[in-house]
Amino acid sequence: xxxxxxxxxxxxxxxxxxxxxxxxxxxxxxxxxxxxxxxxxxxxxxxxxxxxxxxxxxxxxxxxxxxxxxxxxxxxxxxxxxxxxxxxxxxxxxxxxxxxxxxxxxxxxxxxxxxxxxxxxxxxxxxxxxxxxxxxxxxxxxxxxxxxxxxxxxxxxxxxxxxxxxxxxxxxxxxxxxxxxxxxxxxxxxxxxxxxxxxxxxxxxxxxxxxxxxxxxxxxxxxxxxxxxxxxxxxxxxxxxxxxxxxxxxxxxxxxxxxxxxxxxxxxxxxxxxxxxxxxxxxxxxxxxxxxxxxxxxxxxxxxxxxxxxxxxxxxxxxxxxxxxxxxxxxxxxxxxxxxxxxxxxxxxxxxxxxxxxxxxxxxxxxxxxxxxxxxxxxxxxxxxxxx
Amino acid sequence: xxxxxxxxxxxxxxxxxxxxxxxxxxxxxxxxxxxxxxxxxxxxxxxxxxxxxxxxxxxxxxxxxxxxxxxxxxxxxxxxxxxxxxxxxxxxxxxxxxxxxxxxxxxxxxxxxxxxxxxxxxxxxxxxxxxxxxxxxxxxxxxxxxxxxxxxxxxxxxxxxxxxxxxxxxxxxxxxxxxxxxxxxxxxxxxxxxxxxxxxxxxxxxxxxxxxxxxxxxxxxxxxxxxxxxxxxxxxxxxxxxxxxxxxxxxxxxxxxxxxxxxxxxxxxxxxxxxxxxxxxxxxxxxxxxxxxxxxxxxxxxxxxxxxxxxxxxxxxxxxxxxxxxxxxxxxxxxxxxxxxxxxxxxxxxxxxxxxxxxxxxxxxxxxxxxxxxxxxxxxxxxxxxxxxxxxxxxxx
Numbered sequence: 001x002x003x004x005x006x007x008x009x010x011x012x013x014x015x016x017x018x019x020x021x022x023x024x025x026x027x028x029x030x031x032x033x034x035x036x037x038x039x040x041x042x043x044x045x046x047x048x049x050x051x052x053x054x055x056x057x058x059x060x061x062x063x064x065x066x067x068x069x070x071x072x073x074x075x076x077x078x079x080x081x082x083x084x085x086x087x088x089x090x091x092x093x094x095x096x097x098x099x100x101x102x103x104x105x106x107x108x109x110x111x112x113x114x115x116x117x118x119x120x121x122x123x124x125x126x127x128x129x130x131x132x133x134x135x136x137x138x139x140x141x142x143x144x145x146x147x148x149x150x151x152x153x154x155x156x157x158x159x160x161x162x163x164x165x166x167x168x169x170x171x172x173x174x175x176x177x178x179x180x181x182x183x184x185x186x187x188x189x190x191x192x193x194x195x196x197x198x199x200x201x202x203x204x205x206x207x208x209x210x211x212x213x214x215x216x217x218x219x220x221x222x223x224x225x226x227x228x229x230x231x232x233x234x235x236x237x238x239x240x241x242x243x244x245x246x247x248x249x250x251x252x253x254x255x256x257x258x259x260x261x262x263x264x265x266x267x268x269x270x271x272x273x274x275x276x277x278x279x280x281x282x283x284x285x286x287x288x289x290x291x292x293x294x295x296x297x298x299x300x301x302x303x304x305x306x307x308x309x310x311x312x313x314x315x316x317x318x319x320x321x322x323x324x325x326x327x328x329x330x331x332x333x334x335x336x337x338x339x340x341x342x343x344x345x346x347x348x349x350x351x352x353x354x355x356x357x358x359x360x361x362x363x364x365x366x367x368x369x370x371x372x373x374x375x376x377x378x379x380x381x382x383x384x385x386x387x388x
Numbered sequence: 389x390x391x392x393x394x395x396x397x398x399x400x401x402x403x404x405x406x407x408x409x410x411x412x413x414x415x416x417x418x419x420x421x422x423x424x425x426x427x428x429x430x431x432x433x434x435x436x437x438x439x440x441x442x443x444x445x446x447x448x449x450x451x452x453x454x455x456x457x458x459x460x461x462x463x464x465x466x467x468x469x470x471x472x473x474x475x476x477x478x479x480x481x482x483x484x485x486x487x488x489x490x491x492x493x494x495x496x497x498x499x500x501x502x503x504x505x506x507x508x509x510x511x512x513x514x515x516x517x518x519x520x521x522x523x524x525x526x527x528x529x530x531x532x533x534x535x536x537x538x539x540x541x542x543x544x545x546x547x548x549x550x551x552x553x554x555x556x557x558x559x560x561x562x563x564x565x566x567x568x569x570x571x572x573x574x575x576x577x578x579x580x581x582x583x584x585x586x587x588x589x590x591x592x593x594x595x596x597x598x599x600x601x602x603x604x605x606x607x608x609x610x611x612x613x614x615x616x617x618x619x620x621x622x623x624x625x626x627x628x629x630x631x632x633x634x635x636x637x638x639x640x641x642x643x644x645x646x647x648x649x650x651x652x653x654x655x656x657x658x659x660x661x662x663x664x665x666x667x668x669x670x671x672x673x674x675x676x677x678x679x680x681x682x683x684x685x686x687x688x689x690x691x692x693x694x695x696x697x698x699x700x701x702x703x704x705x706x707x708x709x710x711x712x713x714x715x716x717x718x719x720x721x722x723x724x725x726x727x728x729x730x731x732x733x734x735x736x737x738x739x740x741x742x743x744x745x746x747x748x749x750x751x752x753x754x755x756x757x758x759x760x761x762x763x764x765x766x767x768x769x770x771x772x773x774x775x776x777x778x779x780x781x782x783x784x785x
Contacts, residue, residue: 020671027664031657038653060563061496061509063461090462097458097735157462164629166456250506254739256731265426265657272422272661276668279415283675 007312013284018316021280025320026327028273029356032266033328034335036355037346039262041185042255044344045248048183051218053113054225055247056211059238065207066237068198073231074211079224082214084109087194087207090158093144100140102154102190104197104208107133113212116183123148123174131196134170137187138177139345146172154190160202168200185344213241270363278367281313285371292375293383306376313368314361321360325353394692398700401683403707409679412672413708419665420712420761421719423658424754428720430654431753432744433729434647440742441643444578445635448610449522450618452603455629459642459736460494460601465630472627473603478618480606482521489605490519493588495595496738497562499551501730508730510551511583511738512541512562514591522606523575531556531571536587539594542571544581546741550730554584565594579639582730582741604635642735662761669765673705677773684773685781694774701770702763709762713755720754721746 011018040047056074058064065087074083089102103110107128111117119127119135127133134152146152152170160166176187198205215224225241232239242250285292292305300308329348336345406413445451452473457463465473473479474487481487493514498507517536520526534540541560548554560567567586575581592598607614615634622628677684684697730741 016674017671020667020674024664024667027660027667031660034660035657061498063496064563092456092458097462155456157457157459158464253501253504253506254508254732256729265430268422268426269657269661269664272419272665272668275415275418276664276671279411280671283412 003308003311007308007315010284010288010308010312011316013288017280017284021277022316022320022323024273024276025317026324028269029321029324029360030327030331031269031324032356032359033325033348033352034331034346035262035266036352037328037332037348039259040182040349040352041344041346042252043259044182044185046245046252048116048180048186049243049245049248050116051221051243051245052215053244054213054215054221054228054241055244056213056228056239056241057209059229059240062210065204065209066211066239068206068208070211070232070237070239074213074228077213077224077227077231079215079217079220079227080213081216082109082112083211084113084213085194085208085211086110087197087209088158089154089192089197090156091190092155092157097157100137100188100190102156102192104192104194106194107135107191110191110212113214116178116180117187118177118179119174126173127191127193130171130173131193132169132171133173134190134192135174135176136172136190137184138175139184139188140190141172141175148172148175152190159197159204161200162202164202181345181347182349188344211239212244218243270359274363274366277313277316277363278370281316281367282371285309285375289375289378289383292378293380296378296380297384302376305378306372309372309375310365310368313372314364317360317364317367318357321356325356391693391696394696395699395703398687398692398696399703402680402700402704405680406704406708409676412675416669416672416705416708416762416765417712417715419668420709420758421716423661423665423761424713424716424758425719426661426716427654427658427757428717428746428750428754429724429744430657431651431750432720432724432746434650434654435747435750436729436742436745437650437731437740438643438647439745440577440740441579441639441647442636443576444580444639446525447634447636448607449635450605450607450615450632451635451638452605452622453601453631453633455631457631460492461496461736461738463601465491465600465603467599469628470600470603472625473605473622473630476618476621478608478614478621480608482518486518487605488518488522489603490516490522491588491600491603492516492519493591493595493597493599494601495591495597497560497584499553499560501550502552504552508551509732509738510547511736512591512595513580513583513585514588515585516588519585519604522604523580525578526573526575526580528571528573531569534570534586537590539565539567539586539590540570541567541584541586542573543569544583544585545572545574546577546581546728546730547584547739548572549728550582550739550741563595577743579642579740582739642733645734646731658757662757666761666764669705669709669761670768673701673766673769674772676704677701677769681773681776681781685776685778688778689782697774698770701773702766705762705766705770706759709758709765710755712762713758716758717746717751717754721751 058066071083071085074080084106086103086105089104091099091102093099111124127135136146150172152172154170155167170192178184178187215221221243228241229239295305325348332346332348453463454465470491474489479487479489495512496509497512499510500506501508528542534542543554553560554569556569556572558569607618619632622630622632724744725746727744728741730739733740
């Protein structure tokens with residue numbers, strides 16, 4: 001610590017140069033924070049997955065429906081402690097297709113399945129009681145300025161009512177929220193009461209899109225999934241059951257390898273920064289060779305001089321990295337506001353901070369070691385004489 | 389003339405000793421190459437996706453969906469409606485007086501990507517025989533068309549590339565039905581190349597569907613008047629509740645969300661990188677000038693003006709920037725152009741395969757960014773060099 005002023009003086013020997021290099025490092029880490037947040041958003045489904053939840057869809061495709069009669073049979077599968085189901089409504093709101101997902105659900109069963117969602121007990125009860133009731137995620141409520149008690153006019157692109165009309169109306173009775181910011185994006189949904197929906201729709205009555213099961217023991221998840229599918233094997237409505245996490249990972253893979261894309265961009269960014277910082281640092285050491293020689297003359301050991309040079313690189317990278325990550329953290333709430341809730345909430349997680357630190361140290365060593373090595377091998381006489 | 393001569397002289401001296409300052413010059417080039425490379429390749433992805441959807445369909449063809457539906461997947465048209473639609477006078481007929489209208493069924497089938505096991509939503513389209521005369525861009529490039537009434541499919545070229553088990557001769561199993569792949573088709577690189585096609589009647593029985601999702605038809609009169617005539621006849625008949633869209637309009641709409649998302653990502657990342665690279669360029673040009681301080685001062689002492697010094701430094705920065713732009717553009721072109729990617733289109737929830745397209749327009753855009761970075765990075769150091777009093781500059785060494 002007592003060398004900090006020395007390091008500082010070395011760094012700011014040429015103010016403009018150091019500030020410019022620092023600025024590029026800040027930018028690199030700002031990008032790192034932002035892109036990691038985007039990547040995390042794509043993987044949020046898998047991260048927020050509950051190890052004790054399973055998902056059952058039709059074996060052939062997610063667009064095929066399953067009979068509601070499966071419910072009783074799934075409940076009897078040993079190890080299953082709760083079952084809930086949902087049907088895709090295909091919402092169109094204010095003329096925008098799929099403005100948000102709407103699921104037709106059994107209120108009690110569905111909310112019991114997702115304990116990470118928070119809702120006021122009175123609202124929860126109202127949802128179960130009101131046949132035309134609906135509850136909506138807090139971010140949707142804010143985005144559209146909905147009020148509890150109002151009517152939600154939502155059209156369906158798929159389900160006509162018995163009279164052929166595609167325009168539905170529901171009464172907003174509650175707001176869904178979540179304490180964990182990683183889960184809050186999952187509340188960007190509207191839930192409607194299946195009791196009313198199934199009775200009022202023209203087609204596919206008595207069918208549902210998918211089932212969600214809760215198991216008592218997550219280590220049994222795989223075995224119970226197979227047991228459920230076995231029950232419907234060779235029936236007209238075969239199923240495919242997977243732990244929630246596997247399902248989410250599979251869905252993310254459908255989008256393609258976002259992770260690989262982000263990684264490639266970041267490699268380009270950091271390769272550039274590496275070259276830039278490495279060059280500046282090497283130059284700065286070159287200019288200070290006589291000074292380093294003096295340090296050695298004063299009794300600094302070779303190791304200490306080496307450490308000083310490396311420490312300078314570390315200080316620069318860690319400082320720049322911290323500022324960049326802090327900037328990303330500060331910027332993301334603005335970005336979230338800007339997307340109007342159309343994109344899952346972005347935030348910088350603790351893990352990203354850790355990776356940023358690892359990255360900063362790695363780059364610092366990569367750019368700091370070559371000049372440090374040079375400083376170490378410096379012979380005092382040559383250096384003072386001006387021979388490089 | 390004299391002034392120009394001075395500029396030329398100094399610039400030549402500058403450029404000739406760039407190799408002596410190889411390290412710093414390379415940093416400028418690499419920094420800018422990074423920005424341009426990322427910008428061009430990410431935008432090439434957005435461009436490729438947009439192009440695939442935009443090149444789908446012809447303006448003289450229309451797609452009919454249930455009123456209120458924006459995509460085939462959410463649409464539904466009853467069997468009883470099909471003959472009524474096909475017999476509308478605004479729809480074209482072929483040489484043997486059969487209507488050029490194809491009622492189609494679209495379902496999703498789960499197929500793994502090559503070398504993977506996770507299922508992907510691949511669109512499976514049941515078509516009527518007229519579909520191949522309506523979409524005359526379709527060519528069977530391998531094998532033969534499917535026979536009517538049997539479980540045979542033809543597969544789009546891109547679907548065959550991306551997903552497992554779609555070669556001619558292989559069998560694929562969907563919902564208690566086994567299908568034989570008998571042909572591979574191309575359709576000018578459009579979105580249909582990501583699909584699997586079969587006889588609609590067979591598909592309906594295999595997937596237990598009664599109705600259809602859409603009707604694609606050729607207009608008898610491709611002009612706006614022809615479209616208006618079709619719309620009017622549909623509106624007049626109370627049995628219909630249909631939305632009619634020209635094919636290009638329909639498919640362009642499907643590209644909306646994803647291509648916008650990719651473009652925003654590309655521009656945002658490139659903008660940040662550009663700021664970083666500008667700082668890098670500034671740094672390098674400052675140090676380039678610092679190392680030539682005595683030389684510049686000497687030139688000014690023997691009568692060269694300040695402006696030629698500024699211009700020459702700017703030219704050096706711009707030359708390096710152009711070099712960086714060229715390297716970045718070339719890298720993007722070599723690594724990305726033509727690379728095929730398949731992703732989930734958020735508008736349709738189905739897989740779309742597309743090729744990255746590094747277009748001349750994108751490359752030009754890359755060069756503009758490179759020059760801007762070079763200009764900003766060169767200007768401040770250039771002005772500083774010109775302003776430094778000669779006596780001061782000569783004394784420091």
